[in-house]
Amino acid sequence: MAANISPQPLAVGEQNSNSNEVIPNINNIRTYATSLNHKQSVAPLTKMTLKPFEIVHGIPTIQFSLEEREEFAKEEGLHQAVIIKLSSDALNLQVLRNNLPKIIGIKGNCLLGSLAQRQLLIRCDQYEDYVCCLARSVNYFQHNGKEHQYRVFPWTVGYNPKEETSKAAVWISLPNLSPELFAHKALLSIAAVVGKPIAIDKATQIRSRPSTSRVKVIVDILDTLPEKVRLQYLDAKTGKIVDDYQEIIYDNLSSYCCHCKHQGHEENQCRRLKGKTVQDARVCDETVENEHQIVEKLQGDSRVFLNAKRAGQQLI
Numbered sequence: 001m002a003a004n005i006s007p008q009p010l011a012v013g014e015q016n017s018n019s020n021e022v023i024p025n026i027n028n029i030r031t032y033a034t035s036l037n038h039k040q041s042v043a044p045l046t047k048m049t050l051k052p053f054e055i056v057h058g059i060p061t062i063q064f065s066l067e068e069r070e071e072f073a074k075e076e077g078l079h080q081a082v083i084i085k086l087s088s089d090a091l092n093l094q095v096l097r098n099n100l101p102k103i104i105g106i107k108g109n110c111l112l113g114s115l116a117q118r119q120l121l122i123r124c125d126q127y128e129d130y131v132c133c134l135a136r137s138v139n140y141f142q143h144n145g146k147e148h149q150y151r152v153f154p155w156t157v158g159y160n161p162k163e164e165t166s167k168a169a170v171w172i173s174l175p176n177l178s179p180e181l182f183a184h185k186a187l188l189s190i191a192a193v194v195g196k197p198i199a200i201d202k203a204t205q206i207r208s209r210p211s212t213s214r215v216k217v218i219v220d221i222l223d224t225l226p227e228k229v230r231l232q233y234l235d236a237k238t239g240k241i242v243d244d245y246q247e248i249i250y251d252n253l254s255s256y257c258c259h260c261k262h263q264g265h266e267e268n269q270c271r272r273l274k275g276k277t278v279q280d281a282r283v284c285d286e287t288v289e290n291e292h293q294i295v296e297k298l299q300g301d302s303r304v305f306l307n308a309k310r311a312g313q314q315l316i
């Protein structure tokens with residue numbers, strides 16, 4: 001279904017939507033965010049305990065923990081939000097609101113707005129729609145005879161519109177997992193070793209494919225993702241522990257370029273680094289500020305390098 005229109009006035013830089021658009025009666029829209037707005041409009045705000053601030057080097061400073069930001073994200077309906085990145089900004093927001101949710105396959109209500117140039121933020125009311133969006137990854141749609149590409153990323157706390165996130169939703173397979181461990185608590189605990197589990201595939205749910213279970217997980221592709229997990233089976237009577245190593249297989253794990261901050265290629269394929277001589281390199285965005293910056297040319301798996309770099313280690 002079509003996305004609801006944000007009822008607020010246009011912000012600076014916000015695209016003006018079609019003048020013929022029908023503004024819905026916002027009291028009838030039963031979305032997560034609007035129901036909260038409704039509550040907020042009657043809530044006695046003065047009773048709210050506000051975060052204290054202190055003056056640090058002459059600047060008023062307020063501190064938020066990651067946990068607090070994640071709580072705020074839930075309050076704002078962002079726990080089920082995705083970023084849609086468009087290949088061009090030829091389409092106006094109203095066209096996108098009318099068409100994109102249908103194209104992506106969103107069945108319930110959603111809120112769609114412009115987050116930055118060529119970037120849309122979609123908040124889904126239904127968890128199924130959120131997972132459905134993330135299943136799209138890279139896709140195309142036709143409008144007025146032109147093909148438009150869009151890419152889908154999970155929104156997470158700390159998302160920076162100027163950089164492409166290194167978070168991605170990927171399917172992982174657990175071949176030959178012992179069938180009793182298909183139980184949700186066991187399966188999701190195992191999947192949580194690599195990231196945040198968001199969905200279990202149908203064959204796993206209906207137990208029609210006992211050879212392999214599959215879980216969709218939001219991972220950070222810059223992390224060194226484990227290829228196996230050690231499962232320990234404890235015999236409480238004897239105290240004996242048996243180790244079992246469970247293989248983890250990742251489907252279509254995207255690479256990430258830390259130079260231009262984009263998914264889809266690594267530094268050794270980066271056009272921005274090598275000029276336009278690399279034919280297969282994907283086009284980097286104009287967001288790269290310093291084209292001539294010299295960075296290390298990485299060989300092999302750059303994730304190993306990057307993790308070491310993050311950990312502050314020296315790597316030759």
Ligand SMILES: [Zn+2]
Nearest residue numbers: 257260270284
């Ligand atoms: Zn690059």
